[in-house]
Amino acid sequence: MERNVLESVDHFHEHFLNPCSMNSKGRYNVPTNPDEEHSIEMLKSSIAEYEWLNGSYWVSAKAGKA
Numbered sequence: 001m002e003r004n005v006l007e008s009v010d011h012f013h014e015h016f017l018n019p020c021s022m023n024s025k026g027r028y029n030v031p032t033n034p035d036e037e038h039s040i041e042m043l044k045s046s047i048a049e050y051e052w053l054n055g056s057y058w059v060s061a062k063a064g065k066a
Contacts, residue, residue, distance in 0.1 A: 015046035 013019035020039045021029045031039065049056050 015042050015050075017041040017043055 016039060018031070018033075018039045018041065020031075023029055047055070050058075052058060
């Protein structure tokens with residue numbers, strides 16, 4: 001267990017292509033697909049919206065619409 005690293009921000013799971021999941025005992029599930037190993041790839045739509053400083057969210061905030 002010393003070599004394993006787990007980190008999750010549950011309230012951002014909807015922004016990731018392969019979000020991590022938890023089992024009924026509250027433990028993280030180990031990914032079974034090697035392509036989902038780190039669960040760090042973000043959705044292109046989330047990047048387009050929230051990328052600092054040119055994402056649509058920030059453009060609206062600059063214009064005083066957020």
